[in-house]
Amino acid sequence: MLQLRPVCEHCGKSLPADDAEAMICSFECTFCADCVNDILYNVCPNCGGGFEQRPVRTDEMLAQYPPTKLKIHNPVKSEQFKGILSRYKNIPPSKR
Ligand SMILES: [Zn+2]
Numbered sequence: 184m185l186q187l188r189p190v191c192e193h194c195g196k197s198l199p200a201d202d203a204e205a206m207i208c209s210f211e212c213t214f215c216a217d218c219v220n221d222i223l224y225n226v227c228p229n230c231g232g233g234f235e236q237r238p239v240r241t242d243e244m245l246a247q248y249p250p251t252k253l254k255i256h257n258p259v260k261s262e263q264f265k266g267i268l269s270r271y272k273n274i275p276p277s278k279r
């Protein structure tokens with residue numbers, strides 16, 4: 184089950200469970216669409232994978248299975264990220 188994390192790891196922007204701007208990688212590292220497009224170039228800084236839009240859970244299921252309150256703040260370290268970015272940026276996520 185997805186945790187539905189409440190904020191962007193990089194910029195801290197609030198990403199409520201129904202936010203269409205929330206993007207996740209396969210490990211559920213969570214970023215806002217602006218960071219994914221403008222800073223990460225669809226490369227997860229933690230695992231190198233690509234991002235997809237986070238699915239939205241129905242209200243009924245949210246009541247039963249609420250989102251986590253755990254806020255992960257883990258801004259991209261540009262030096263470290265450079266290597267990951269140059270390795271994966273030009274390869275589609277399905278081929279990485
Ligand atoms: Zn962000």
Ligand SMILES: [Zn+2]
Nearest residue numbers: 208212227230
């Ligand atoms: Zn990741």
